[in-house]
Amino acid sequence: MSTRKKSDPPTPSWTARFTKGFSRETLAAHPWLKPVAHHLSEPGLWHVQHEAVARGVAIGMFWAFALPVAQILVAAVHCIWWRGNIPVAAGVTLITNPFTIGFWLWLAYKLGSLILGISPHEVEAGSAALEAASASAGFDVMGWLQRFGWPAVLGMAIFSVAGSIGGYVLVNLAWRFRVWFKRRIQRHGR
Numbered sequence: 001m002s003t004r005k006k007s008d009p010p011t012p013s014w015t016a017r018f019t020k021g022f023s024r025e026t027l028a029a030h031p032w033l034k035p036v037a038h039h040l041s042e043p044g045l046w047h048v049q050h051e052a053v054a055r056g057v058a059i060g061m062f063w064a065f066a067l068p069v070a071q072i073l074v075a076a077v078h079c080i081w082w083r084g085n086i087p088v089a090a091g092v093t094l095i096t097n098p099f100t101i102g103f104w105l106w107l108a109y110k111l112g113s114l115i116l117g118i119s120p121h122e123v124e125a126g127s128a129a130l131e132a133a134s135a136s137a138g139f140d141v142m143g144w145l146q147r148f149g150w151p152a153v154l155g156m157a158i159f160s161v162a163g164s165i166g167g168y169v170l171v172n173l174a175w176r177f178r179v180w181f182k183r184r185i186q187r188h189g190r
Helices: 014-020 024-029 031-041 050-066 071-082 086-093 101-116 120-135 141-189
Strands: none
Touching (some): 031 071, 050 071, 050 141, 071 086, 101 141
């Protein structure tokens, strides 16, 4: 049985409570955002407009793979600079999250090691050497970074650039297809 009376206002849904903190007004009033608050009133940063959405996707894809943390904040700042859609960029950065980052790092490592020409046998030998080195007193950071870090960094950099370019192009193509399809329906509907 509910304790709520009929005269009580309905409780807002979790999405309404979540998005309430991300409105233009609340973000512009935030003390940390005072220096850029006048830029937050740009309509393209919040409304679904063709070019702003494409830029938001590109910015979000880039920072999703370029940074391990604070992607949403950095993407939002770059959306102000490049006139991209902030909510779209923030949503796209969630492609890399705590549940998927392991997969993306593994895939980036595989791509980077393929480009750098590191064979799986070298990786197995490197991991055995790493275990032996960490067991002893000396830990070879540069050796570990060369075997594992640089291929992953290279792969993530490729994902950042290719993902942002691909996302921008795909949004533009999808938008053009949508317009073409709507015009075709209007022609055949007459």
